[in-house]
Amino acid sequence: MRKLKKIYCGTSFAFGTVTLILMLFLCFGQSAYATGSAADANQQITDTSRQETGELTAPSTERAEPGTTNGMTFSWNNEEGDLSGNIRILLVLTVISLAPSILIMLTSFTRIIIVLHFVRTAIGTQTVPPNQVMVGLALFLTLFIMNPVFSEINETVIQPLEANEINQDEAMERIEAPIRRFMYKEMQRKDLKLFCDIAEIDMTGMDLSEPETLEPIPMNVVIPSFIVSELRTAFIIGFLIYIPFIVIDMVVASVLMSMGMMMLPPTTISMPFKILLFVLADGWDLVIGNLVKTFY
Numbered sequence: 001m002r003k004l005k006k007i008y009c010g011t012s013f014a015f016g017t018v019t020l021i022l023m024l025f026l027c028f029g030q031s032a033y034a035t036g037s038a039a040d041a042n043q044q045i046t047d048t049s050r051q052e053t054g055e056l057t058a059p060s061t062e063r064a065e066p067g068t069t070n071g072m073t074f075s076w077n078n079e080e081g082d083l084s085g086n087i088r089i090l091l092v093l094t095v096i097s098l099a100p101s102i103l104i105m106l107t108s109f110t111r112i113i114i115v116l117h118f119v120r121t122a123i124g125t126q127t128v129p130p131n132q133v134m135v136g137l138a139l140f141l142t143l144f145i146m147n148p149v150f151s152e153i154n155e156t157v158i159q160p161l162e163a164n165e166i167n168q169d170e171a172m173e174r175i176e177a178p179i180r181r182f183m184y185k186e187m188q189r190k191d192l193k194l195f196c197d198i199a200e201i202d203m204t205g206m207d208l209s210e211p212e213t214l215e216p217i218p219m220n221v222v223i224p225s226f227i228v229s230e231l232r233t234a235f236i237i238g239f240l241i242y243i244p245f246i247v248i249d250m251v252v253a254s255v256l257m258s259m260g261m262m263m264l265p266p267t268t269i270s271m272p273f274k275i276l277l278f279v280l281a282d283g284w285d286l287v288i289g290n291l292v293k294t295f296y
Contacts, residue, residue: 016187040150052089059119081100088161103139103276105226106179106183106223106226107136107142107145107146107294108142108145108146108186108230109142109233110227110230110231110234111230111233111237111291112137112138112141112142113134113135113138113296114231114234115234115237115241115291116129116134116137116138116287117236117238118234118237118238118241118242119241119283119287120134122241122274123236123245123271123274123278124245124267124270124271124274125275141288141292145292145295146182146293149179149182153174153178153179154176156174157171157175159257160284175294176219177228180214180222182206183222183223183225183226184214184293185208186230187208187222187225187229188229188232189208190219191225191226191229191232192208192221192222192225194225194228195221195224195225196217199218199221201216201217203222233294237291237294241287244277248268248270248273248274248277249251249266252266252269252270252273253266256269
């Protein structure tokens with residue numbers, strides 16, 4: 001798990017750094033280039049007109065006064081009152097930089113990656129499958145499970161927003177609805193009640209089966225409740241996965257002790273039997289199939 005955290009932190013840091021550089025380049029470089037080009041064009045037109053009238057003078061050597069601008073402009077809104085192109089690029093790059101955290105906190109990724117880690121640890125293969133394979137498998141399983149949610153967001157938010165049928169505020173309100181329904185379906189009431197009690201929110205008359213009654217609960221309460229529920233479910237599944245492999249370890253350890261081979265590590269002998277059991281039982285189909293079914 002530490003290796004997985006280390007890889008994730010390093011990848012997130014590198015991705016965030018590259019995103020920040022691109023964001024600064026796109027937002028400020030484009031504006032500076034456009035402003036500079038316009039200023040050069042205006043200067044050329046002015047010089048040409050002065051040459052024609054004989055009024056061209058030597059360039060001024062006076063320095064600009066402190067506090068004056070350098071000609072770079074940064075507009076918040078366009079003529080229609082929406083966000084300008086630079087601001088939209090800034091927001092998109094910000095969302096991309098936060099994508100790993102959003103993926104972990106608001107989707108099924110947490111449960112899947114923890115269960116896969118339990119499977120690898122129970123078998124005893126510390127580096128097989130590699131972390132990259134496990135993260136990739138968890139990612140594509142997450143996309144498979146979250147496909148209905150993403151499709152609804154695309155139909156109700158992204159397409160109307162691109163067609164200028166809704167504004168940004170309405171888009172943010174619409175995007176919460178399918179995500180909330182998904183989290184409420186996978187959440188346990190006691191976890192939600194725990195954070196509601198901490199936030200001093202009264203849950204009287206609220207029911208997880210009726211998301212409309214839970215609208216007063218803010219997202220900063222819903223998200224940690226969902227994460228805690230996912231952790232509990234993943235650990236329960238991990239415990240069930242461990243049981244047959246623990247039995248193999250106990251049998252092998254008892255046999256080795258009865259033979260007087262106490263210096264031989266039981267895990268060295270039990271690992272091939274664990275792998276054999278996992279393959280004969282078609283373990284990947286059982287684990288992945290039942291893991292995906294927990295979301296339906």
